[in-house]
Every structure is written in C-alpha cells, then in structure tokens.
Amino acid sequence: MLESDIRTPAFLFNSRAMRSYFQLILFIFSICSISGIKAQDKPMVPENELCLKCHTNQTFTFQNTLTDTEDKRMMNPLYIMNKDHFSSGVHGKFKCTDCHSSEYDTYPHNAELKLEPLSTCLDCHGGDEQYAAYQFEKIDEEFQKSVHFQKSGESFTCSKCHDQHYYQAKSRTSSKVSEIVGFSNEMCMSCHRNNNKFHLISDENKPELSKIHDWLPNQELHFRNVRCIECHTQVVDSLSVSHNILPKEQALRNCVECHSKNSMLIASLYKYENLQNRTSEGKLNTIIANKSYVIGAYQNPWLNNISILIFLMALAGIGIHLIFRIIKK
Amino acid sequence: MSSENKIYFYPVWLRIWHGINALGIIILIFTGISLQYSNPDFHLINFKLAINLHNIAGILVSLNYLLFFFGNLITSNKKYYRLKLKGLFRNLTLQVSYYTSGMFKNQQPPFPLSEKRKFNPMQKVAYLSVMYLFVPGLIFTGLALLFPETIIEEVYLFSGIFLTAVLHASLGFLVSIFLVVHLYVASIGKHPAKNFKSIIDGYHDISGH
Numbered sequence: 001m002l003e004s005d006i007r008t009p010a011f012l013f014n015s016r017a018m019r020s021y022f023q024l025i026l027f028i029f030s031i032c033s034i035s036g037i038k039a040q041d042k043p044m045v046p047e048n049e050l051c052l053k054c055h056t057n058q059t060f061t062f063q064n065t066l067t068d069t070e071d072k073r074m075m076n077p078l079y080i081m082n083k084d085h086f087s088s089g090v091h092g093k094f095k096c097t098d099c100h101s102s103e104y105d106t107y108p109h110n111a112e113l114k115l116e117p118l119s120t121c122l123d124c125h126g127g128d129e130q131y132a133a134y135q136f137e138k139i140d141e142e143f144q145k146s147v148h149f150q151k152s153g154e155s156f157t158c159s160k161c162h163d164q165h166y167y168q169a170k171s172r173t174s175s176k177v178s179e180i181v182g183f184s185n186e187m188c189m190s191c192h193r194n195n196n197k198f199h200l201i202s203d204e205n206k207p208e209l210s211k212i213h214d215w216l217p218n219q220e221l222h223f224r225n226v227r228c229i230e231c232h233t234q235v236v237d238s239l240s241v242s243h244n245i246l247p248k249e250q251a252l253r254n255c256v257e258c259h260s261k262n263s264m265l266i267a268s269l270y271k272y273e274n275l276q277n278r279t280s281e282g283k284l285n286t287i288i289a290n291k292s293y294v295i296g297a298y299q300n301p302w303l304n305n306i307s308i309l310i311f312l313m314a315l316a317g318i319g320i321h322l323i324f325r326i327i328k329k
Numbered sequence: 330m331s332s333e334n335k336i337y338f339y340p341v342w343l344r345i346w347h348g349i350n351a352l353g354i355i356i357l358i359f360t361g362i363s364l365q366y367s368n369p370d371f372h373l374i375n376f377k378l379a380i381n382l383h384n385i386a387g388i389l390v391s392l393n394y395l396l397f398f399f400g401n402l403i404t405s406n407k408k409y410y411r412l413k414l415k416g417l418f419r420n421l422t423l424q425v426s427y428y429t430s431g432m433f434k435n436q437q438p439p440f441p442l443s444e445k446r447k448f449n450p451m452q453k454v455a456y457l458s459v460m461y462l463f464v465p466g467l468i469f470t471g472l473a474l475l476f477p478e479t480i481i482e483e484v485y486l487f488s489g490i491f492l493t494a495v496l497h498a499s500l501g502f503l504v505s506i507f508l509v510v511h512l513y514v515a516s517i518g519k520h521p522a523k524n525f526k527s528i529i530d531g532y533h534d535i536s537g538h
Contacts, residue, residue: 217380221477256369256376295494296367303495307502314506318513321428325517328433 044087051096051104055081062108085166099164121158139243142236146245152201160201161187171241177225184227184241215253226258226265235264259296336444338533343406346396347528353390356382358505365498384475391468397460409447410457420450432517442535452514459507463500470497 044052054060057075064071086092097104101113125136143149148156170183191197191206198206213219231252233242257264339347360383363373374382401407413420423439428451432438440449448456470493473480481489515524527533 218477254369254376255380256367256372259364259376260367260369296364299365300495303499307499310502310506311509314509318509321513324433 044083045093045095047095047097052081052083055079056083081165089163089166089168091164091167121162121164135239138236138239142234142239142243145234146243147247148201148245150247156201160191163190181225181227184229185223188228212248230258230265256296258294261296261299263294263296265294335532335534336442337531338447339528339531340404340406341531342396342400342404344528344531346393346400349393350390350397353386353393354504354508356386357390357501358508360386361498361501387468387471387475390464391472394464394468410453412450412453412457417450417454421454424449424451428517442533447533455507455511459504463504463507467497467500467504470494470500 054075058080059072060075061070061072063069091099099119101116103110103113122136122140125131125134126140127137143158148160168183171180174180174183191201192209193206195206210219213222216222229242229245232245232248234244234246235242236244252264360374360379363379364376364383366373367376367379373379401410420440427436427439438449440446442449473493474490474497477490480493484492516522518524523534
C-alpha cells in the first residue's frame with residue numbers, strides 16, 4: 001500500500017530532480033553546520049556516538065539476564081560525559097577505545113574491565129618527537145620532585161589534575177590571562193576545595209584555603225588573578241608550566257617577588273602571554289594595553305621618564321632660584 | 330589678635346590639619362615611591378611595612394581632609410581661597426615676574442599679604458588645584474585601590490586597576506612636586522625659617538616678605 005503510494009507517476013517523474021535537490025540542501029546544511037562550529041568544538045569521531053548514547057544520559061537501560069527483564073538504572077554521575085567539553089578538549093578527536101579497552105564495545109560491559117590498568121599519559125606522550133616541544137619527560141621529572149608525588153607516589157597520576165576527557169591547553173592557547181588563571185586554578189581546586197576528592201590522596205580533611213592564606217591581602221583578587229602554582233611551584237625556565245609543586249612550608253610568601261619590576265610573574269604566568277603579545281601586537285601595545293596590572297611590576301617607562309624629567313626640572317628651577325637668592329642677598 | 334606686624338593667619342584647627350597632613354603626605358610619598366619601585370633585592374622600606382604605613386597614612390590623610398574641607402566650609406578661612414578669574418593671567422604673570430626678577434631687585438611684592446589676603450594668586454591656584462583636585466583624586470583612587478573589587482575590571486583595552494593605579498601614582502607625583510616647591514617657596518623671605526614658625530604658632534609677620 002505504502003509502496004504503491006510512493007510509486008506515483010509524479011514521484012517517478014521527479015525522483016532524479018528530488019534527489020539532486022535533497023543533495024543540494026544536505027550540502028548547504030553541512031556547510032552551514034561546519035561554519036557554525038567553532039574551532040574548538042571539533043566534531044567528535046562517529047565511533048564514540050554509541051558509547052555516548054548512554055554515557056551522556058542520567059539513566060541507562062539494560063537487559064537483565066538473571067531476571068530476564070529490561071531494567072532502567074541511574075547512571076553513575078562519574079560516568080556521565082559532557083560531550084561539548086570532551087570535543088573541546090585536547091583529546092576531543094580520540095575514540096573512547098583509544099584509551100579504554102576495546103571490549104567496552106560489548107554491552108552490558110564486563111565488570112572486570114574496570115580493573116584493567118589504563119594507559120598513562122607518558123605511554124603516548126613520552127619519547128614522541130611530535131610532543132618533544134612540550135617536554136613531557138622533563139615534566140615527569142619535575143613532578144616526581146613535587147609534594148604530590150612524594151606523598152602519594154604513583155597513585156598520584158597526571159589525571160588527578162589534568163582530566164583526560166576535558167583538559168584544554170589553555171596556558172598555551174588562551175590570550176586572556178584571566179582564562180588561563182581560572183582554568184589552572186580549577187585544577188587545584190577540584191581537590192583542594194572538595195573534601196571527597198581530597199580524601200582520594202589524604203586521610204585528613206582539606207585545609208580551609210581562606211584560613212591558610214589569611215596573611216595574603218586582597219585574597220579574592222589574588223585567587224582570581226594569580227595561579228596557585230605561581231607561589232606553590234619552583235619555576236623552571238625551560239617549562240611553560242612548572243610541575244614541581246612545593247610543600248606548603250616552601251611556598252612563596254614574599255610579596256615583592258611578584259610586586260616588583262622584575263616580577264617572577266614575567267618568568268611564569270606572563271611568560272607565554274608576553275611572547276604571544278609581542279609577536280602579534282607589538283611590544284608597545286603590551287605595555288599600554290596591559291589588562292593584568294600588578295602593583296610595582298608594571299612601571300610605565302614613559303611615565304617614569306617624564307616624572308623624573310619633571311622632578312629634575314623642578315629641582316633645577318629651585319637650585320637656580322636659590323643661587324640667585326644667595327648672590328642677591 | 331593681631332599686633333602691628335603680626336597677623337593671626339592660621340587658626341588652631343588649620344594648624345592641626347596642616348600638621349597631620351604634612352606628616353601623612355611625607356609618609357605617603359616615601360612609602361608610595363617604595364611600593365612603586367619595589368625590588369626584592371633592595372628595600373627603601375620593607376614591602377609589607379610600606380603597604381601598612383601607606384594604607385594607614387592614606388586613611389589618616391583622607392579623614393583629615395574632611396577637617397580641611399568642612400573647616401573651610403564653615404569658617405571664614407574660605408575667603409582666602411576665592412580666586413578672581415578676571416585678570417588671573419595678568420596677576421599670575423605679575424607674581425611669576427616678582428619671584429623670578431622683582432624680588433631680586435628688592436621690589437615690593439605685587440600682592441602683599443594682609444588680613445584680607447593670605448595667599449597670592451599663584452598660591453591660590455596651587456592650593457586650589459592640590460586641595461580640591463589632586464588630593465580628592467588621590468583619596469578617591471586610593472580608596473578604590475584599597476577595595477579593588479569595586480573597580481571596573483576592564484575599560485576598553487585597559488585594566489581598571491591599571492588605570493586607577495596610574496592615575497593615583499601620577500597625582501601622587503604631582504603632590505610630591507608641589508611639596509618640594511611648597512617647602513622652597515615657604516623659605517622665601519628675609520628669614521627662611523619665618524613661615525615655618527608661622528604655621529606652628531599661627532602668627533604671620535608681614536614685615537619684609
């Protein structure tokens with residue numbers, strides 16, 4: 001019945017034209033959707049669609065072979081993925097099974113798969129020429145000196161800070177200091193503001209951040225504009241981001257280290273930012289249009305010179321006047 | 330209150346204001362320079378101490394400014410600040426000419442001080458600018474920097490804090506220049522220490538400026 005309805009003479013007459021028409025619409029639609037995608041929202045590989053069909057939902061359904069019923073359960077919140085964040089992340093183009101066992105393709109999953117060790121970051125990033133510039137081995141070396149490794153050993157994996165699913169290389173890609181700071185501090189805060197996660201590596205409760213930083217003036221302003229690692233790491237020149245997180249006793253507590261012309265922030269936070277600005281906008285613009293002012297650190301050389309000149313002129317005027325007063329007395 | 334050559338120029342409230350202001354401004358200038366040119370290897374004043382002193386002196390000078398502002402508003406002292414705009418340029422030229430040439434030829438000052446005139450036109454312009462433009466600007470920007478969360482984060486391409494800090498430092502610099510010139514001009518006269526004595530005891534000797 002349906003078939004005979006479709007095969008009307010009019011449809012047959014127009015079928016070729018219709019197909020071309022649909023193809024054209026499909027083409028225009030795909031162009032529009034591609035141009036609508038921001039550079040960071042990379043399209044995900046189609047193989048992931050099957051996994052994310054369940055792993056983006058709050059619930060999942062499975063055939064219970066013991067009771068022979070179709071059961072609907074709540075999804076463990078830790079296994080619910082944010083598709084947009086994943087595709088914006090550095091691994092956004094990966095297949096789930098690039099890191100997870102290919103046996104996850106079967107459903108329901110074998111429970112023992114959870115116990116399988118996952119690949120570590122260095123399994124892919126270590127010793128690879130493509131990633132040589134990022135010096136993952138050096139990062140690992142520095143990390144092993146850090147208080148995190150010293151206290152927790154191998155159980156403190158890269159992913160404790162760098163979420164493999166959502167991590168973005170903001171310190172290299174963003175031109176906004178506030179964004180770099182926010183993203184960086186969120187990595188620390190994910191444990192240091194969350195007792196549940198903090199207990200993964202410590203039996204003690206997390207210390208109250210505002211209390212242990214009560215010596216720091218304008219705490220909130222500092223937390224918003226300065227990365228935790230600025231004071232809590234040993235800066236290494238060759239690395240964009242230092243990974244040697246120091247014990248709290250060695251954290252920087254000297255205001256002048258940042259609030260001075262040779263601010264250590266220029267060697268750390270603004271290292272990349274400055275380089276980028278200098279190449280794309282010129283040095284002058286970096287000095288004038290500086291959105292990240294630090295008292296004492298950003299002395300405007302123009303204003304400095306003008307003020308010294310005015311001051312010297314005033315002193316010279318007074319000196320000359322004084323000489324005349326003495327002569328004419 | 331005035332003898333033949335002495336005029337009671339500076340009432341007690343004004344001298345108290347002036348004394349606190351002088352002390353506060355000197356602390357602010359030294360701590361301000363220390364903060365602006367802070368260096369981990371060399372401290373003019375220890376950074377934390379400089380911040381605390383600068384904050385305390387800043388609040389003190391701000392509160393003290395209220396004494397100056399309302400003191401002038403309610404007492405007759407305000408009349409000395411009245412500036413005649415008509416002929417101002419000519420009057421200023423006369424005063425500059427006196428300071429740069431006339432006083433060396435033993436000429437009489439064009440605007441001799443009297444019970445009716447405490448300041449010459451140059452002083453009026455300087456005092457009005459400093460006390461009604463620069464100092465309020467410094468108080469306003471200083472309070473904003475004390476509570477940085479109140480400052481607009483971004484003004485076009487600039488950081489709001491950056492603009493506020495540059496304005497604060499520039500106004501502070503102008504006040505420092507004023508202080509140097511103010512101290513020097515106060516020493517002009519037959520007896521260089523005379524004016525300094527006046528601002529302590531309140532009496533100004535008008536014989537021989």
